[in-house]
Amino acid sequence: MNGIFITLEGPDGSGKSTIMELITDYFNNKNIDFITTREPGGTEIGEKIRNIVLDKDNKNMAAETEALLYAASRGQHVDEKILPALKAGKVVLCERFVLSSLAYQGVGRSLGIEKVKMINDFAIKGIVPDLTLFFHVDPISTLDRKTEEKGGDRLEREGSQFHQEVYEGYMKLLKLYPENIEIIDASKSIEEVFNQSIYHIESILKKREE
Ligand code: TMP
Secondary structure (H helix, E strand, C coil), X not given: CCCEEEEEECCCCCCHHHHHHHHHHHHHHCCCCEEEEEXXXXXXXXXXXXXXXXXXXXXXXXXXXXXXXXXXXXXXXXHHHHHHHHHCXXXXXEECCHHHHHHXXXXXXXXXXXXXXXXXXXXXXXXXXXXXXXXXCCHHHHHHHHHHHHCCCCCCCCCHHHHHHHHHHHHHHHHHCCCCEEEEXXXXXXXXXXXXXXXXXXXXXXXXXX
């Protein structure tokens, strides 16, 4: 399998989607064979799960149910889309992956990193990112902006305490699993954040050519 699996991670409102679009343009200009995708979702079944898990009316969803739904969406995503693309030698650029579940459900929902890792290990058939770009930004200020703009989905509507815990979860996870993770200072201008991202992407693409 000679594809490359790149994931974008970070708190809500850290600018992942904007940079994802710029990386897409960059890959197109370079004629790189790639796909972009996201979690939760990325497949027809996964998008249905996304609607359930992010529906702001599902107020009484148990934390366990939430964690299993994210893992279920991921299992489908790996099987139907990520694995076949990697096998075909493509670059897979994915917004969020297991690290999000470890931070949001493992730490934010207090289910425990190990338990959440276990259900995800079951779902992902041994696939791990070759590179994770972690967009580091103060979670509270950016989130306020996002929820003010759109009203926010079920997770975005959680209080600042929850998002602070998610942020601290990420900080813990960066120490626990530093392998293949590059930290991007997402408080900088879009151009600078894009340049930082491309620097790491180019070095992994070069490694594949060697
Ligand atoms: P998005 O806004 O980045 O599309 O992600 C949707 C929300 O789902 C976001 O608040 C983060 C959350 N999330 C989890 O809680 N666990 C997960 O495993 C994933 C992929 C996302």
